[in-house]
Amino acid sequence: MVTQVNTAGNRKGFLQWAKSRKGQQVIIIIAFMIIPLALLFTFTYLPFGEMVGYSFYKMKYVGKRTFVGWKNYASVFSRKDCFGALKLSLYYMGGSIVQLVLALYLATILSFKVKGGNIFKGFMFFPFLINGIAIGFIFKFFYTRGFVFDTVLQWCGFQLDNLPYWLKDQRINNISLVGTSVWRYFGQNMVLFIGAIMSVDAELYEAAMLDGANRYQQFRYIILPSIKTIVTLNVILSITGSLSAFEPPYVITSGANGTGTYFVVMNEIAHTQQKVGLASAMAVVLLLIIFAATILQKLFFKYAFRNAEDEDFNATKRRDKQLAKYAARKAGR
Amino acid sequence: MKLKRVLALTLAAAMTFSLTACGGGSNEGTTPAPTAVSEEDDGAEAPAPAADADEAEAEAGVTYASIKLGEDYQNLTTTIKFIHHKTDREEDGTMADLISRFNGVYPNITVETEGITDYQEDSLLRLSSGDWGDIMFIPAVDAAELPTYFVPYGTVSEMSEYINFADQWKNGDMCYGIGYMGNAQGLLYNKKVFADAGVTKLPATPDEYIAALQAIKDNTDAIPLYTNYAAGWTMGGQWDAFLGAITTGDETWLNQKFVHTAEPFKDNGDGTGAYALYKILYDATEKGLIEDDYTTTDWEGCKPMINNGEIGSMVLGSWAIAQMKAAGDHPDDIGYMPFPITVNGKQYATAGPDYCYGINVNASEENKTAAMIFVKWMVEESGWCDLEGGYPISKSADTSFVFDGVTIVNNVVALEGEEDLMNEMNAESELSFNAGGDAKVQRIVEAAATGAETFDDIMEDWTEAWNAAQEELGIGVLY
Numbered sequence: 096m097v098t099q100v101n102t103a104g105n106r107k108g109f110l111q112w113a114k115s116r117k118g119q120q121v122i123i124i125i126a127f128m129i130i131p132l133a134l135l136f137t138f139t140y141l142p143f144g145e146m147v148g149y150s151f152y153k154m155k156y157v158g159k160r161t162f163v164g165w166k167n168y169a170s171v172f173s174r175k176d177c178f179g180a181l182k183l184s185l186y187y188m189g190g191s192i193v194q195l196v197l198a199l200y201l202a203t204i205l206s207f208k209v210k211g212g213n214i215f216k217g218f219m220f221f222p223f224l225i226n227g228i229a230i231g232f233i234f235k236f237f238y239t240r241g242f243v244f245d246t247v248l249q250w251c252g253f254q255l256d257n258l259p260y261w262l263k264d265q266r267i268n269n270i271s272l273v274g275t276s277v278w279r280y281f282g283q284n285m286v287l288f289i290g291a292i293m294s295v296d297a298e299l300y301e302a303a304m305l306d307g308a309n310r311y312q313q314f315r316y317i318i319l320p321s322i323k324t325i326v327t328l329n330v331i332l333s334i335t336g337s338l339s340a341f342e343p344p345y346v347i348t349s350g351a352n353g354t355g356t357y358f359v360v361m362n363e364i365a366h367t368q369q370k371v372g373l374a375s376a377m378a379v380v381l382l383l384i385i386f387a388a389t390i391l392q393k394l395f396f397k398y399a400f401r402n403a404e405d406e407d408f409n410a411t412k413r414r415d416k417q418l419a420k421y422a423a424r425k426a427g428r
Numbered sequence: 429m430k431l432k433r434v435l436a437l438t439l440a441a442a443m444t445f446s447l448t449a450c451g452g453g454s455n456e457g458t459t460p461a462p463t464a465v466s467e468e469d470d471g472a473e474a475p476a477p478a479a480d481a482d483e484a485e486a487e488a489g490v491t492y493a494s495i496k497l498g499e500d501y502q503n504l505t506t507t508i509k510f511i512h513h514k515t516d517r518e519e520d521g522t523m524a525d526l527i528s529r530f531n532g533v534y535p536n537i538t539v540e541t542e543g544i545t546d547y548q549e550d551s552l553l554r555l556s557s558g559d560w561g562d563i564m565f566i567p568a569v570d571a572a573e574l575p576t577y578f579v580p581y582g583t584v585s586e587m588s589e590y591i592n593f594a595d596q597w598k599n600g601d602m603c604y605g606i607g608y609m610g611n612a613q614g615l616l617y618n619k620k621v622f623a624d625a626g627v628t629k630l631p632a633t634p635d636e637y638i639a640a641l642q643a644i645k646d647n648t649d650a651i652p653l654y655t656n657y658a659a660g661w662t663m664g665g666q667w668d669a670f671l672g673a674i675t676t677g678d679e680t681w682l683n684q685k686f687v688h689t690a691e692p693f694k695d696n697g698d699g700t701g702a703y704a705l706y707k708i709l710y711d712a713t714e715k716g717l718i719e720d721d722y723t724t725t726d727w728e729g730c731k732p733m734i735n736n737g738e739i740g741s742m743v744l745g746s747w748a749i750a751q752m753k754a755a756g757d758h759p760d761d762i763g764y765m766p767f768p769i770t771v772n773g774k775q776y777a778t779a780g781p782d783y784c785y786g787i788n789v790n791a792s793e794e795n796k797t798a799a800m801i802f803v804k805w806m807v808e809e810s811g812w813c814d815l816e817g818g819y820p821i822s823k824s825a826d827t828s829f830v831f832d833g834v835t836i837v838n839n840v841v842a843l844e845g846e847e848d849l850m851n852e853m854n855a856e857s858e859l860s861f862n863a864g865g866d867a868k869v870q871r872i873v874e875a876a877a878t879g880a881e882t883f884d885d886i887m888e889d890w891t892e893a894w895n896a897a898q899e900e901l902g903i904g905v906l907y
Contacts (some may be wrong), residue, residue: 155855164898202728235658238725265878349660351870363867368858 151374160372167376175376180357181384183344187337187356190273194281202288206291216289220282226280231346234275238262240348257301265353272343272354285331291322292295320400327396334392335385356375357381434513435773450552454605490657490797492581495804498533504832505536508802509561511545511554513783525843526785526810530802537798559732562791562799565783566597566605574599579796580784581606581803591807591821592836593781606807607781609818612764613669613830616748617741618734619761619763621650625740630765632775633700637768640827644740652740654730657873659721664866666743667709671769672863673837675705677771685844686861688906692894693887700771708768708874710883720747722873731755735762746829747782749817764817766834777834849903856897859890875899 150167154160157356169178202221222230235409237243238261245258261271295318297372303313319326341358346349358376365374436877483535485736495501517523518541527539540561544550549568554560555577569577580602581587587594587603597605622630625644643650672682677700686692695703719725720866733739735756742748746764753759766775785806787799807822821825830883842850854860858866868890875881898905 146771231442235724239726240721242724260721260723263877265874268723344759348723349658349866350865351660352874355867364858367860367864369855370858 140191191333198284208290223283227342291325499803507538510563515543518543556727566786574604605784612779612819652717658725660866757870856895
């Protein structure tokens with residue numbers, strides 16, 4: 096009897112609470128969160144957890160699995176092709192630096208009044224809208240011996256015999272591939288930069304001009320500090336992106352001829368060789384590398400932009416000195 | 429009542445799905461093998477309830493051998509239906525043309541055809557529903573199931589007098605399927621380019637082949653050997669196909685001995701074996717006998733090139749002949765020759781049938797006879813097999829497929845209990861023979877072009893990987 100009364104009382108209390116404003120709030124919060132959280136869990140964290148689990152097994156897509164412990168991770172580090180492929184990422188990182196500098200330069204120019212500025216923006220953003228696979232096919236023909244690129248260079252006076260084989264020559268084929276990825280992404284970076292630069296208060300330029308600052312000084316002391324968040328973001332995205340470069344080598348050269356990046360190698364191991372455990376271990380290792388790279392970059396930018404907020408580093412020093420002098424004089428008096 | 433109906437429906441659905449599930453997996457263009465299917469036993473019995481009653485009659489019915497085309501059954505009037513996968517032939521009017529020629533001989537037999545795009549899967553569904561007409565290309569069914577669905581043409585030994593590959597679909601000693609064309613492994617070449625280069629005798633050894641390629645380079649503007657490097661599948665998929673009987677003369681090598689061999693890639697010294705096979709590619713590349721920029725080859729583009737005499741030869745299965753012939757104005761220049769490896773004075777080629785005609789066991793007696801007549805006419809008289817550039821099925825029909833002095837062999841299947849060894853070795857060694865191992869063959873081209881590795885280095889590397897895999901999997905070395 097007593098327990099019955101108790102539960103009845105509890106139920107009544109719960110109902111009351113549920114009807115109250117606070118209860119309604121909590122219920123609505125949970126109800127709204129549960130769907131996205133369930134989706135996030137089911138489609139992101141659950142498969143990821145499964146993959147981490149796979150990385151400890153020797154397994155194919157079908158058939159029996161054997162637990163092998165850390166053996167897959169050991170082979171990721173001992174195999175020549177896995178970490179050798181990461182060296183190719185240096186090409187893509189180099190490319191992403193070129194891409195960011197180019198994007199920042201053009202964004203700065205285009206954010207001032209330029210004739211036909213919008214047309215330029217459109218043209219340069221356009222490649223980003225094309226599907227990556229299509230870009231691969233475009234550039235396959237672009238680089239084919241005697242096709243588009245060679246023809247254009249011949250118009251400029253180059254002899255076909257002196258031109259390299261853009262995809263065959265192992266010294267430059269990775270640079271050719273990186274070129275396609277720069278071509279594709281720099282427009283997007285540029286548009287992001289322009290968006291950020293637009294948000295800078297125009298009066299600052301005016302004030303700077305009155306103080307006699309030239310365009311470079313305006314860029315250095317006004318624009319760059321104002322858009323540092325977006326610069327940091329773009330650099331981080333580009334560097335992690337170059338660690339996981341996949342589309343250009345996969346579509347244009349199918350990873351052959353020394354262009355197989357980490358992802359391409361991983362794809363080959365997972366799908367052709369059916370070593371699912373090893374490929375999963377590779378994916379986990381890459382994830383850790385990307386984490387590390389991101390954290391390092393964060394720290395670097397924290398340091399690099401430490402004093403950039405208002406003025407340059409030397410100016411702070413000078414001012415500190417002067418203040419110290421002033422204080423000393425004051426104390427002396 | 430309602431519950432029962434729901435149950436029955438669910439059961440039917442489950443059966444259908446179990447059948448479709450079996451159809452997936454293998455590639456288009458490959459011949460479905462009778463061993464491929466095992467799970468469908470439960471589902472398969474249901475759709476053919478009337479089989480028992482008709483079976484006695486069917487066995488007493490006409491056989492392939494007993495029909496005299498153009499003489500027997502001239503008065504037979506009926507309509508038969510034929511379902512097939514050659515949608516391209518349905519569209520370009522070839523099928524209609526064949527049938528109108530058939531009706532010239534048998535005007536009273538009306539033939540309806542239906543081309544099915546996704547044939548591998550759809551045909552299994554149609555087969556299980558029983559509603560597919562009178563003739564179909566046999567999909568991947570178990571050999572044990574053949575009598576429940578199809579009419580036998582005759583005994584295998586009897587049929588072997590008339591056709592090649594009579595044992596492809598056999599149950600007991602009866603033959604249930606006749607191929608519409610055969611596929612053989614060899615080399616595609618341009619006859620005119622070879623003639624212009626002064627190559628009169630087809631090369632039969634690796635050395636002769638390299639010499640022929642050199643002659644093409646010296647005497648013509650054509651690319652002697654077009655590798656199709658960039659496409660990928662044209663490297664592993666096509667070169668690996670010659671492993672086995674063609675390179676060793678031993679039908680058991682590929683599926684039974686290869687995994688147990690200690691040094692499968694050693695130099696035999698007489699131009700045979702896997703070493704000699706891949707050495708051809710290395711030598712051709714090293715001597716500059718392949719295309720200039722192999723990284724930008726284009727599969728669609730190579731078809732008109734070989735047709736127009738810009739390419740001397742390509743390593744492709746005979747299925748490619750029809751495509752190359754259709755790609756330009758010189759179909760007669762396209763030739764097909766056995767692979768230039770001679771083992772103990774003999775050249776070998778592997779061959780097998782493509783899809784095979786099967787006749788519905790549940791059709792009416794008249795339709796069975798009409799279907800038998802139609803199949804015999806298609807095989808013997810239509811010339812369809814030759815039109816497709818296929819290896820001949822009929823032993824009496826005219827064929828342009830010349831494989832002079834070549835012994836046709838078939839790689840026998842793996843020993844019982846060892847069926848999975850090859851797959852496991854492929855995965856463990858990462859060489860993936862006949863299983864998408866394109867990178868390893870591309871590596872040969874890269875090594876030869878850049879001089880990064882010698883051929884022996886590569887072979888040594890492969891042997892190491894092979895031996896490590898044997899050790900890892902505990903596979904005994906017997907040869």
